Amino acid sequence: MPDAKGLRDLHLLLSSPGTEIPATRLLNPAGGEEAVAAATLSGDEVLDVQARSAYRRRLSELDEQIDDATAAGNDTKAARLDVEREALLTELRAAAGLGNRHRRLGDEAERARKAVTARIRDTLRKLDDRHPELAAHLRESVSTGTTCCYRPITATSWRL
Template sequence: MFAGRAVHVPDAKGLRDLHTLLGSPGTDMPAVRLLDPEGGELVVAARRMGGDDVLDEEAKARYRHHLTLLDEEIDRATELGDDRRAAELDGERAALLEELRRAAGLGGRSRRLGDEAERARKTVTARIRDVLRKLDRAHPELAAHLRATVSTGSTCRYQPDTPITWRL
């Protein structure tokens, strides 16, 4: 019950995530634990380790070198008036830059292959957002409260301004 009103909503994984967070206010909860609550500490630790970079430093250096060569070839083709060749090289350069963008994560950091923690972050965040959208219709006050007090990410947390006693 919240704001003097109770609602019943169908069971959902996002509701279970919120149940866990509401039961431990002020506690950081790894998204990997919410994704697999029965997994135990070993599974949580293993999933938090992450995967290998999509591009290692050697691959990045080779891409940079190839981009430099492409820029030089584009300049040379332009100087010679070979617009067709310059356009071909420019297309290759654009495709290479797109591949580099796909391999880069937020803020240019390396994206990682097989990163369980990243998958858990995305999954748990999506599950909670889905429940909040449903609560917008069923109980808008509760949805607003949860949006203001629940943070999601690789670590999730329920942090109300004042203590609330929930009947969980």
């Protein structure tokens, strides 16, 4: 396969099985510890406590209004309110990370997580055509996120 960033990410992960490697290090391997430490500093939350409370209050109001509109047989109004409700839920989901952690603006670690995950996923898709068994093994054994790790689930002998 031609050289690709995702292949380099996998190479680093496979060379240190069981070791959690920050996505920020995979994104910038030459940056060293300073780059990893700097990337852990982040900006303000996407939605602060006050904004999250306002969203929840509005969702509660919308739920009541949707129930009232449905009970009154006003399906058009209920549908319009439901569109607003779904838009608010989409915003809340976008502001929440894995485990319902609050995402932050300008979060380098989040950017690294997304970029590295996409690079590895893309490489595995390309590997599907050339060596589907290896691609399947890597999908089972490589975890991505703010830290990435190769933990082989089964011992396999590969014919490359």
